Amino acid sequence: MADPSSYRPKPGQIPDSPGVYRFRDEHRRVIYVGKAKSLRQRLANYFQDLAGLHPRTRTMVTTAASVEWTVVSTEVEALQLEYSWIKEYDPRFNVKYRDDKSYPYLAVTMNEEFPRVQVMRGHKKKGVRYFGPYGHAWAIRDTVDLLLRVFPVRTCSAGVFKNATRTGRPCLLGYIGKCSAPCVGRISPEDHRDLAEDFCDFMAGRTGTYLRRLEKQMTEAAEEMEYERAARLRDDIEALKKAMEKNAVVLADATDADLIAVAEDELEAALQIFHVRGGRVRGQRGWVTDKVEDVTTAALVEHALQQLYGEESGDAVPKEVLVPALPEPVEPVQEWLTGRRGSNVSLRIPQRGDKKALMETVQRNAQQALALHKTKRASDLTTRSRALEEIADALDLDSAPLRIECYDISHLQGDDVVASMVVFEDGLVRKSEYRRFQIKGFAGQDDVRSMHEVITRRFRRYLAEKERTGEWPEEDGTASPLTAPGTAGPATMPPAAPPVAAPDGDADDGQVNGFKDDDGRPRKFAYPPQLVVVDGGRPQVAAAKRALDELGIDDIAVCGLAKRLEEVWLPEDDDPVVLPRSSEGLYLLQRVRDEAHRFAISYQRTKRAKRFRSGPLDDVPGLGETRKQALIKHFGSVKKLRSATIEQIQEVPGIGRKTAETIAVALAQAAPAAPAVNTATGEIMDDSEDEAPGTTADASGAPVAAGAPDDRGQER
Secondary structure: OHHHOOOHHHOOOOOOEEEEEEEEOOOOEEEEEEEEHHHHHHHHHHOOHHHHHHHHHHHHHHHHHHEEEEEEOOOOHHHHHHHHHHHOOOOOOOOOOOOOOOOOOOEOOOOOOOOOEEOOOOOOOOEEEEEEEOOHHHHHHHHHHHOOOOOOOOOOOHHHHHHHHHHHOOOOHHHHOOOOOOHHHOOOOOHHHHHEEEEEEEHOOOOOOOOHHHHHHHHHHHHHHOOHHHHHHHHHHHHHHHHHHHEEEEEOOOOOEEEEEEOOOOEEEEEEEEEEEEOEEEEEEEEEOOOOOOOHHHHHHHHHHHHHHOOHHHHHOOOOEEEOOOOOOOHHHHHHHHHOOOOOOOOEOOOOHHHHHHHHHHHHHHHHHHHHHHHHHHHHHHHHHHHHHHHHHHHOOOOOOOEEEEEEEEEOOEEEEEEEEEEEEEEEEOHHHEEEEEEEEEEEEOOHHHHHHHHHHHHHHHHHHHHOOOOOOOOOOOOOOOOOOOOOOOOOOOOOOOOOEOOOOOOOOOOOOOOOOOOOOOOOOOOOEEEEEEOOHHHHHOOOOOOOOHHHOOOEEEEEEOOOOOEOOOOOOOOOOOOOOOOOOHHHHHHHHHHHHHHHHHHHHHHHHHHOOOOOHHHHOOHHHHHHHHHHHHHHHHHHHHOOOOOHHHOOOOOOHHHHHHHHHHHHHHOOOOOOOOOOOOOEOOEEEOOOEEEEEEOOEEEOOOOOOOOOOOOO
């Protein structure tokens, strides 16, 4: 635990101007980002008597080891910079709203030649119109099904569209009138785009125009005694009205607004947002956050506005934003929202009328969401804290292990041996810091030796980062932990070496999001755990401990969790530690172990699938996927390609003489593949490289049987 006075800036050193500040821990990792109208006054609040600080603020300042700041011109710039740094550094002590699911949107891909209506999740893409979010994907599909009768826009995937264009036959929706079938030329690209624009206008709330137009057309058709067309128009009007009824009018003045409500207690806060467009509720979503800092309702609202509109612009930011409490001061936030929209945005608290009544509804939803969240065991802060304390007591640790790393080995009968590393921080998964390894030191099945290799590689990289950033200063005559005794260079691996691409395309020690550099952004393997958990018993634990001892690391605890009896093994103990079955600590260790097992299995299956799909063309150096596909398409099979002359191979676009010679030599040296089997009849084909019924050839030239059974070999 650090003493804040040890890194407190000197009097007069902090400027009395707007700015953004960052607290860093001893590993130079940014743990908190904040903004202030006056940096001097705001930072002074952190360096008062610890007894007077909020418990979470006290934890933050004692975890930190330094503070730095950046001066800006205005409070709006401070707001923008704070948002950018929170997104970039992901500080541990900042308020982060956890979205419990990825809400679906109704999306219209206006960036395509033939726009498509579909359900989309995740990040928004440029050139796509979004409506929502919705609570459930089926709600979108029900609405679209009704509207396709009036706006028969394309809904099929690119593959279905391409196949229909090739065959000249539309899909079922084209036959039943729910698609205008642009794939077969029934409608021009311009008319289809106009149809998609009309669909977007209707979804945006401009409904009266279409209803009046359809009613006029229905009347004209009836007067002309075209009763069948009049009946179809009548059914179209009913479909539109039914779609409109799904979103009842809540604000009579056709308001475009977002309503934000907050329900909170001492530990957590739940946020609910209703998106109202054209007076109708078009979407709803909610977030939950741990209150890891001493934060008011107004500050929670400000953080929510940053996350809601930080990457939005134009009409995605509504004209009105109604909130339960205004940020202090409100002017910079309102100016920032106005800049995001490009026109004036009203940020206020509703006082009376329909808007206040709707805000009360949103508030009730937030309260129910918080109550529901409290019932979820894994996300309860109190439960997680108790679990970490139980682990610390059972393993005789000095403090609760805030960062836990777990390792597991996976293979299929000794083939494709891989390992996984998962990370839990404060009892929650930290997927951005997951890592995966390929076992390279030996071949075959040996879990103990594999565990030793993985732990060695992971913590050798950690020591390399410490040495690179100066945390392991080398004095004259003193070798670093990466240097073997009596030598001047690295013992085995060069420190901070860049990842080397493995043969299957995955990077050695690959990760989801790698560490970047040493100014607070996460770096690869740079942040040490307080506890290392291995999936296994005493042998695996001993191997992990031996790897750490060889590297000179003695401040990281190690334990293993055996599957059979859920026993916790420690390196120096002859008998395991048995935690009660009802223990929250055991439950957390099980979740950590199971997540490591899942991540390892998924990686091993990916590697195995790649190996099964490999073919003779994979051994040709410098031959990419595009040229492989061109070769297979030109010759039809690897057998015909093998019998082709160099001149014939050169006829394939992109293949020169040198490449053709390399291909011919590689195929001549490759052993013929094993005979293929027709899974429908059990017949052994004469030559596996010929395309047979029930088989296809992939880009590598390997035959793939249609409907081939899954591998049922022993897997761990």
